[in-house]
Amino acid sequence: MLPEFLTWWTRQMADLAAPLLKRLPNNAPDAMLLTPGVGGTLGVSVRHKGQIGILPGLPAAADPDQLRDMIARRRRREPVMIRLTRNPLVRDVWLPAAVEAGLDRFLTYEMDQLTPFKAADVFFAHRVLGVDRRKAAIHVEITLVPKVWVHALLDRLERAGIVPAALEVPAGLNVPAGGRTTDVMAPKGGMRCIPLRHADPTRRTRQRLAWRTAVAASGSLALATLAEPLVRQSMALGRVEAQVAELRPRVHEAEMLRQRIAAGLAGSGRIAAARQQAGQPLAILADLTDSLPDDTWLTSLSLRRTRLVLEGHSTAATRLIAALASGKRLHNPSFAAPVLRAETGGEVFTIQAEVTP
Incomplete structure (x- = not known):
């Protein structure tokens, strides 16, 4: 629905703008124009901002190198076009409106059905002259130039390394109000441009595929x-x-x-x-051995954690407290029980002390 609306809106705008566009000055593109003359001579002119300046022509005897140099000296950066003075072939046809979006491709395929020529044998351009919405048809003007007309000139320019962009030919039918041109670089003022290279549909498809492939690769x-x-x-x-x-x-x-x-x-x-915490028994025994006098012997030794209890006999038990206190590992020695007199004359003692680890 939206594409049909846009197409209708574009046509309406074109119909409204057509009278105004006729009043605009000539806006033909800048170009170097080569006009075939008698005997192979070439007339040279340059169009700049709608004004055409005549330059010295090119002789027919100029070889490709001379031709290239002569054109290079006269040319700036504008494209080269071939201007023909003979009238082109023109054909009016009515076509289904559905082909308007791909009209160039349709004409390439159907050229031999619409004209006596094959698409490969002619240069052509087209423009839509009108639309019949009731019949869903478009009125198309096809402008044809057989390639044999310019084959020799194109071959001569090709040998000189010059590639023309288009042909300029006298305009065919007048474009009525509302007519639309689809040509590339279509000038006003009685001349029309016919592109020399129409995009081959197969080639265009390949180019589109190559472009998409390149974009995808990028x-x-x-x-x-x-x-x-x-x-x-x-x-x-x-x-x-x-x-x-x-x-x-x-x-x-x-x-x-x-x-x-x-x-x-x-x-x-x-x-x-x-x-x-429990003390070291061997070290305690060594300390006791050093601390106790020779007249003292032990009958019992008990070590529980840090509490040491000694029982034994000595000739003088009271001096044992001082002897044990002088040791390294025993502290706070004291009698745990009264000292008793033994029948043999010695004293029986019970001493307790704290063991330092």
């Missing part, structure tokens, strides 16, 4: 360029994860070993702490 390249750092980072992360997975058993083994070592250290620490 987009893919851009995406690849943007994604390359992410891909590299992902690959590096994958390698790191693989290395981590490979080292995980070793790490687990080392962790278990570390836990065992920590448990062993904790156990040895607890043992050492218990030993320190």
